[in-house]
Amino acid sequence: MAAFLGGSAAATGRFFFPNVIYEPSQKFNAGPVKSYDVGVSTRWLNEQRVWIIRTDKGIYAMWARCTHLGCTPSWFDDQGRFRCPCHGSNFNQGGDVIAGPAPRPLWRAKVELAATGDLIVDKAILEDLPGKRDNPPFFISLNA
Amino acid sequence: MPETATPPQQNGGGFKLPDFDTLKKEVIDSQIWRSMFRGGVWKDTPRDRAAHIIGNVWLHLHPVKVRPRALHWTYTWGLGGISFMLFLILTVTGVLLMFYYRPTVDLAYRDMKDLEFAVTLGVLMRNMHRWAAQAMVVFVILHMVRVFLTGAYKKPREFNWGIGVILLTLTLFLSFTGYLLPWDQLAIWAVTVGTNMAGATPFLGNEGPFGALMGMRINNDVRFTLLGGTMVGENTLIRFYVLHCVAVPLITGILLIVHFWRVRKDSFSAAPIDPAEEKVDVWPNLVGREYIAAAGCLLAIMIWSILMNAPLEIVANPNVTPNPSKAPWYFVGLQELLVYFDPWIAGVVMPNLIIVGLMAIPYIDTNPKGIGFYSLKERPFANAMFLLGVAMWFILIYIGYYCRGPNFAWFNPWESWLNQKPAMPPTWNIFGPLEGAVPFTFKMAADIVGGRLGGLEPGVVPNLMPGWLGAIVLGGMGGFLMIGPKLIQKDIPGKTANLAFIGAMAVVAVLGKIFAGLPVMQGLWLVFFAWTGFYFGFLLPQRHIRQLEWPRYLFTMFLVLNTVAVPLKMGARLAFNVKYVLTFPTISLNI
Numbered sequence: 176m177a178a179f180l181g182g183s184a185a186a187t188g189r190f191f192f193p194n195v196i197y198e199p200s201q202k203f204n205a206g207p208v209k210s211y212d213v214g215v216s217t218r219w220l221n222e223q224r225v226w227i228i229r230t231d232k233g234i235y236a237m238w239a240r241c242t243h244l245g246c247t248p249s250w251f252d253d254q255g256r257f258r259c260p261c262h263g264s265n266f267n268q269g270g271d272v273i274a275g276p277a278p279r280p281l282w283r284a285k286v287e288l289a290a291t292g293d294l295i296v297d298k299a300i301l302e303d304l305p306g307k308r309d310n311p312p313f314f315i316s317l318n319a
Numbered sequence: 320m321p322e323t324a325t326p327p328q329q330n331g332g333g334f335k336l337p338d339f340d341t342l343k344k345e346v347i348d349s350q351i352w353r354s355m356f357r358g359g360v361w362k363d364t365p366r367d368r369a370a371h372i373i374g375n376v377w378l379h380l381h382p383v384k385v386r387p388r389a390l391h392w393t394y395t396w397g398l399g400g401i402s403f404m405l406f407l408i409l410t411v412t413g414v415l416l417m418f419y420y421r422p423t424v425d426l427a428y429r430d431m432k433d434l435e436f437a438v439t440l441g442v443l444m445r446n447m448h449r450w451a452a453q454a455m456v457v458f459v460i461l462h463m464v465r466v467f468l469t470g471a472y473k474k475p476r477e478f479n480w481g482i483g484v485i486l487l488t489l490t491l492f493l494s495f496t497g498y499l500l501p502w503d504q505l506a507i508w509a510v511t512v513g514t515n516m517a518g519a520t521p522f523l524g525n526e527g528p529f530g531a532l533m534g535m536r537i538n539n540d541v542r543f544t545l546l547g548g549t550m551v552g553e554n555t556l557i558r559f560y561v562l563h564c565v566a567v568p569l570i571t572g573i574l575l576i577v578h579f580w581r582v583r584k585d586s587f588s589a590a591p592i593d594p595a596e597e598k599v600d601v602w603p604n605l606v607g608r609e610y611i612a613a614a615g616c617l618l619a620i621m622i623w624s625i626l627m628n629a630p631l632e633i634v635a636n637p638n639v640t641p642n643p644s645k646a647p648w649y650f651v652g653l654q655e656l657l658v659y660f661d662p663w664i665a666g667v668v669m670p671n672l673i674i675v676g677l678m679a680i681p682y683i684d685t686n687p688k689g690i691g692f693y694s695l696k697e698r699p700f701a702n703a704m705f706l707l708g709v710a711m712w713f714i715l716i717y718i719g720y721y722c723r724g725p726n727f728a729w730f731n732p733w734e735s736w737l738n739q740k741p742a743m744p745p746t747w748n749i750f751g752p753l754e755g756a757v758p759f760t761f762k763m764a765a766d767i768v769g770g771r772l773g774g775l776e777p778g779v780v781p782n783l784m785p786g787w788l789g790a791i792v793l794g795g796m797g798g799f800l801m802i803g804p805k806l807i808q809k810d811i812p813g814k815t816a817n818l819a820f821i822g823a824m825a826v827v828a829v830l831g832k833i834f835a836g837l838p839v840m841q842g843l844w845l846v847f848f849a850w851t852g853f854y855f856g857f858l859l860p861q862r863h864i865r866q867l868e869w870p871r872y873l874f875t876m877f878l879v880l881n882t883v884a885v886p887l888k889m890g891a892r893l894a895f896n897v898k899y900v901l902t903f904p905t906i907s908l909n910i
Binding site for chain 1: 508515544636638727728746904
């Protein structure tokens with residue numbers, strides 16, 4: 176009896192996990208690396224929810240999803256901060272938390288350089304640990 | 320002047336309109352009417368009035384007679400009945416809206432626009448649905464407060480109070496699921512935030528404590544089930560549509576039947592019995608009042624809906640969040656709570672504790688006094704704690720709604736949102752792992768107390784003391800606060816203790832000012848928040864519930880301390896920029 180009820184409950188629960196989901200691809204071409212100047216680029220924010228950040232050492236892509244509850248923060252150039260509109264988390268350009276409730280740094284996405292010189296960003300592969308996130312495949316070293 | 324019959328002149332042919340009473344009698348005596356409505360000729364006898372209730376499927380949940388004390392407007396305020404009327408309005412308008420609304424990402428927002436501009440009376444139906452939903456949240460909360468203040472949840476009504484708490488939760492869940500359906504910016508972001516909280520559930524969510532240990536990923540955790548995907552999209556919309564239009568209303572309806580049936584079975588009203596009191600007929604004394612309240616409620620919703628349109632923002636964009644992004648007002652308190660606490664606490668543990676705590680009230684409150692009337696004096700502890708909780712809920716809503724501007728920064732209500740606010744000061748943790756963090760110095764402690772933490776390296780959240788020490792200190796303090804009030808046998812004199820505590824905290828604040836440059840405002844906050852914790856978390860329980868037997872006492876204290884922890888942590892953040900009291904980042908456990 177208990178086995179039957181438990182099995183039925185488990186089966187019903189399993190029903191709610193879809194086996195196939197139709198969501199957009201997480202990989203996109205962000206255009207020529209050369210087209211990015213030093214600083215935070217919001218070019219792909221509306222379409223792909225990613226900032227492309229060029230420093231004097233190289234380039235990386237940061238997923239524009241607050242690690243608190245998933246809103247999209249805004250970039251403030253004058254303060255050098257990302258600030259989230261939902262609960263007020265603040266991050267610096269590297270994605271580290273300065274203030275507010277976010278528990279961990281912003282995620283960086285995998286980046287690779289195509290043969291054409293285009294930047295390919297893959298949001299399915301993410302990293303936020305200092306050290307790991309500053310090395311390939313999450314960072315591409317470039318000469319300024 | 321004697322009446323004289325006037326000859327039928329108007330109609331020339333001699334046809335005479337039958338007068339109303341004759342017509343009424345003929346209709347009522349017809350076989351059709353008699354077959355529909357049970358009972359004989361209406362003579363307005365007590366028997367007729369009883370038969371009107373018993374013989375009617377809609378009214379028979381009422382008793383036949385009721386004590387006049389239960390009928391006073393100022394006893395119930397008709398709050399439960401009005402809540403039910405709003406539920407009926409929502410059912411009817413909701414079904415009508417379903418005729419024109421298609422729940423797909425491409426069509427939902429267009430159908431909303433059509434309802435507003437192309438469908439006859441569409442905008443009125445949508446407005447009524449929106450405003451009645453908001454009113455229902457208000458009235459259900461007020462109904463609960465009324466029942467609490469009159470002690471009407473006590474034996475034998477404990478179970479029905481529990482059903483009521485579930486109905487309140489379902490009311491809020493109906494609002495939440497309905498919120499996504501317009502598919503505008505407000506909708507998608509409120510639901511994104513709300514469902515991400517599910518992702519922070521301990522063990523079952525991919526971002527919650529111990530989630531990674533359980534093998535939770537973004538595509539197999541509890542959030543994934545709720546969304547039917549990894550983000551708010553097509554699957555989420557259809558899931559919420561089905562929940563909102565079918566599943567939850569059905570469950571709510573079933574529980575409403577149980578709720579009403581228990582009201583009736585538990586002798587209808589908790590108002591104390593007075594032997595001299597003579598019962599009156601429910602028809603028309605009670606049912607008449609119900610009709611008046613329902614009609615007034617419908618009228619008010621209609622007028623409101625004609626005067627004011629329900630908001631609809633621009634179409635949803637899953638990549639860009641409006642700034643600031645706010646939840647519907649009844650959830651703004653929760654949103655504000657999320658500023659101070661990690662999502663697994665504010666979004667999962669606290670709501671569940673509130674629900675469980677509310678349901679537990681009738682079983683832990685053994686005070687036999689104050690049943691069936693408003694009395695603050697006979698139930699000082701229960702009323703103080705409950706009103707503290709309700710007040711905190713609405714203070715949080717006030718802060719979130721009126722004091723938060725762009726980037727969710729603090730703006731006083733009179734300040735313009737156009738003024739740029741200075742960047743928030745960096746935060747710090749009291750207890751946490753020291754590896755890689757800034758080493759602790761005496762100067763740093765003074766800087767923290769004095770609010771001069773700006774000099775630290777940006778981006779690094781410093782931990783002041785090691786995490787293992789924090790676990791011991793917090794555990795010890797929690798243990799002492801849990802059992803301390805019961806161990807002190809004598810009543811602590813209230814006024815003296817309050818003054819002594821405030822005085823001691825003032826001395827601490829002054830010492831902080833002298834030795835560490837603590838700003839005066841911070842000092843005042845320190846005194847206020849510490850006193851709130853002392854009064855509600857220690858003094859009141861010591862004076863009022865230490866006589867309870869251990870299990871009840873411990874559970875009550877557990878709820879009390881959790882309640883009191885909220886303003887304490889808020890104070891620590893607002894006045895001293897404390898992010899976490901204790902943090903273990905490796906297992907995502909932050910308090």
